[in-house]
Amino acid sequence: MYGGIIVDMKKMDRIISIDEESFILTAQPGINGYRLEKELNKKGFTLGHYPASVYGATLGGYIAARGAGTLSTKYGKAEDMIISLEAVSAQGEIFRTLPVPNHACGPSLLQLYVGSEGTLGIITEISIKIEPLPQIRKFNAFLFKDVRDGLEAGRRMMTEKRLRPNTIRLYDESSSDRIVKKVLGLDLKGCYMVVGAEGAEAQVLLEMKQIEEVCVALQGRELGPESGEHWWNHRYDFYFPPFNLMLPELTGTVETTTTYDKIYSIHLKKKEAIEVGFKDWNAKYIAHFSHWFPWGVMTYDRFIIPVPPEDPEEALQLHNAIWAKAARTSLAHGGILNDHHGIGFKLGWLMPEQYGTAWPIMQSIKDALDPAGIMNPGKFGFIKRF
Ligand SMILES: Cc1cc2nc3c(=O)[nH]c(=O)nc-3n(C[C@H](O)[C@H](O)[C@H](O)COP(=O)(O)OP(=O)(O)OC[C@H]3O[C@@H](n4cnc5c(N)ncnc54)[C@H](O)[C@@H]3O)c2cc1C
The missing domain is CATH 3.30.70.3450 (Alpha-Beta Plaits)
Structure with a gap:
């Protein structure tokens, strides 16, 4: 959308090692999630990460988009599983993060790259914790x-x-x-x-x-x-049909996470924002709560417009308007823009609103690490300065 190139990582798909003493897998990022899980299972391990996208997603995508699997309440999200990584910076430097994720050696370079959605460099190797297959x-x-x-x-x-x-x-x-x-x-x-x-x-x-x-x-x-x-x-x-949401229904997943004291009110406010705010379109709101933390929970909530406008431009405008309303309602009541699908292009424009006075700090990290603005330009709402 803003220029740039696409790099297909799927041929960097080797398992480099399985450390059966420390329970750590090291692999290239293009490995398919389902294939990786099968290989681990053969040795009595599991990654413990089962996103609904497991058949198509890659290990690199799990990390780069801070994914969550069905069993994340026990095993954690991608950011909780990662041990270390190798990446190529926007300026072509190959570097490694520290060999362990927990330390007192300064802020976490590792976590800077987790969830960076390709905006800061390309992840080329990943070490991640693995779990024994459950009894x-x-x-x-x-x-x-x-x-x-x-x-x-x-x-x-x-x-x-x-x-x-x-x-x-x-x-x-x-x-x-x-x-x-x-x-x-x-x-x-x-x-x-x-x-x-x-x-x-x-x-x-x-x-x-x-x-x-x-x-x-x-x-x-x-x-x-x-x-x-x-x-x-x-x-x-x-x-899958006939159970999934299907055309002509217009739908979007506007998930968020918050602390336990706020989750019920966010649920009510978002339901109202969508069902009352867009009642002329007979808007429906459905939600489930599926990733639980010791301090709070995410809601996987969706809007549904049963009969959207036929004109695609008009339908897109409606889609964007509902999504913006839902996202801003989350932000106004102690939530965040996204729990595990990522920000991408769709939500990037709301990032300055979410971060407030911290946003210039995020932008200056981007400017420092990608001065030419070549890594996924336009994603996260980052401004290209040079
Ligand atoms: C039907 C469906 C169900 C889904 N279910 C879930 C779910 O249950 N849980 C969940 O977390 N997500 C889910 N997702 C969202 C998404 O599939 C996941 O977040 C997945 O982890 C993305 O991995 P991918 O390999 O497809 O990455 P891509 O979509 O190819 O990339 C995602 C982002 O990461 C960047 N990226 C990818 N690889 C690298 C790399 N090596 N280095 C740097 N940047 C990189 C890309 O540039 C892009 O910005 C779902 C999506 C669909 C379509």
């Missing part, structure tokens, strides 16, 4: 009266109990009704939550028991392990 994996499912109780259950698991479930996925009333009902064939009213744990057997059984106690204390109706396992086995069905 067992268990799921259960609960039905909550409303999203508030479901959020409180997740919060208690992650804070008061400090559990590390592999999954907590809570669907709001609308997405339980629209999606879960269809994909899982459940006739339910309320908010569906699937929860799981994995690892060593004794630890998993204990965690599942504690999860159940938390949910039951909040009047969560236990639907049973079969329902949770059914969700796990059908988790990719959500992305």
